[in-house]
Amino acid sequence: MTAIALKKYLVSKINLIDDDLVLEKLKKVVDKNEKVYVLSEAQLKSIEISEQEILRGECFDEEEMDKKFEEWLNAE
Numbered sequence: 001m002t003a004i005a006l007k008k009y010l011v012s013k014i015n016l017i018d019d020d021l022v023l024e025k026l027k028k029v030v031d032k033n034e035k036v037y038v039l040s041e042a043q044l045k046s047i048e049i050s051e052q053e054i055l056r057g058e059c060f061d062e063e064e065m066d067k068k069f070e071e072w073l074n075a076e
Helices: 003-015 020-033 041-055 060-074
Strands: none
Touching: none
16 A cells, blocks of 8 residues: 555544544654654764673663762862
8 A cells, every 4th residue: 555545544544533532642643753863874873882882881870970970070
């Protein structure tokens, strides 16, 4: 089914719905789909590098970061 045919089909089905709750749920689904983020190659590479660092254990938990942050704030 082409995108145009699918849209026509969905519109015809939606027009038959009288249930406000169902329509609100459909609205939420449609609204969520409007928020599409396209990442650049640099952003994707940065994420990939970060994931590899996490897998190698090259990261800090919240407690360690709090300690490092305190050290940084108190550094002269």
